[in-house]
Amino acid sequence: MERYLALELASTIRHDGDGGVADDLATLQGTARWIREQAGDIGDIGDIADGLTADESLRSEVVALRQAVRALFAHAVRPGPPSPADAHRLMPVDQALARLNAAAGGEPVTPRLDWPSGGVPATRLLSAEKDPRLRLVAALARAAIDFLAGPRREDLRACTAPRCVRYFVKRHGRQEWCKPSCGNRARAARHYRRHSAADAGPSQP
Template sequence: MERCLALELASTIRHDGDGGVADDLATVQGTARWVRDRTGDIVDGVTVDENLMGEIVALRQAVRALFAHSVSPAPPSPADAHRLMPVDRALARLNAAAGREPVTPQMDWPSGGAPATRLLSAERDPHLRLVAALARAAIDFLTGPRREDLRACTAPRCVRYFVKKHGRQEWCKPSCGNRARAARHYRRHAAADADPAQP
């Protein structure tokens, strides 16, 4: 499956393995690692500082609010369900970030290949270009066909959003499914132990 940068940005908030929530963008170093690993092919020459980290985190907040809106009426990720940005503010933030870099679409059509679009920019600031590219990726995802399959993982302690790959998929990965089934089994047995009249 093709890479989904918007989903990768939202997934920088994740289960930490110990019952809590980890934030891959909590530090300048963590943000720099994520930018290098996930977006190196988008914008060259980016040096992450506090300002860029803040812009990426603010954009992630908007993206996660829009993901929560997208999966509604199902519940949003529990990581930030209690502090979601209002949808109109999230849209404004996303559109403003994308609009900071004027781009011109260009079509490439290599001999023997399929036509493809690339965006040309006259913008020199790599920080601005990176944030705008992340915002455009979120817009592309949220306006595209894959949005219909966006889900919040319902496994205990999981805080991820994922794109459902088949009709019956309930969790983002097999380990979440195992954890959810174990929790369901535990609840059933705890209820049976608490009520001896139960068969």
Template sequence: MERWPALELASTIRHDGNGGVADDLATAQGTTRWIHQQAELLPGHVDVAELTAGEELRSEIVGLRRAVRALFAQAVSPAPPSRADAHRLMPVEQALAHLNAAAAREAIVPQLDWPTSGTPRTEVLSTERDASVRLIAALARAAIDFLSGPQREQLRACNAPRCVRYFVKSHGRQEWCKPSCGNRARAARHYQRHNATTARELPGS
């Protein structure tokens, strides 16, 4: 299954398995763990192997996530957004400004590399030495690419009970982010139909 950095960032808010919502970025330690898990998705010039998140970097990533989730909510509209933060979304104009400003924090220059006996490829040069800035800018640019690309049209908020994830629809009939959510949604619908039928059959109803 294809992974997108923007979707990975949005998915750091998730169902905790007990009816509540978990936040993978709630602590600096959790943020560091998440950053290292994204290493293979980031551009080659963004090396996070030795990066440890402090409170400032954690706060910056959380702020970027707020902007991304607000724009995800805009992308799925008029369908409802994720229930996790539907009541406190950042205004769209503010989210756009935040995302673009984050992307602009690192100046990068694409360079063409063409080995004598190889295939041409693009490399990116950056004069930014701060790994934290490179990370924030890379995550923001990844979100821009995601939201301006074809996958935006397939973005959905999972409406299964208790789920708060966004996902990219991979086939025409997909309604939920994963099979377990589909099972939960079908069970909930069956329960509701059963209760409605029982209520109609009760004396006096």
């Protein structure tokens, strides 16, 4: 299954299993854990991300970037509904774009083409930036730009299952929810609503 770093960032806000919303970036420990888990997907700086020590400044920057990404995800899924987790407090699209582009521009990079003998050509980004925190945030922002400017943006959806707050990439034509358990919960809710309406009977004048 394909993984998208931008989607992983947006999904650090999730259903907590008890009817509430959990934030994986709410603490320094949680932020450090999430960065370690994503290290393999953060391009050429995966080794830096894997050994990075998260401080409050870095946590705040990643959270601010997530806020911009989720606002742009909400914009991308229109006219469908956004995630209910933050639908009432999304930043304006122009501010989200400015924040995302500023984060990506924080690390000037130069593309380089590598073509080993007998191998396949590939590109990588070269940077003179030494601050691993700045490089991390810039890499996350570039991943979001690549996703939002790419073809899978058209398949982005907000899961509409009860209590779910995730965005997901629709992988086949009939997919309505982010995972089977959400589909089961949504069908159970529909069944309950139908039977409750039937049991209530016609309204009295």
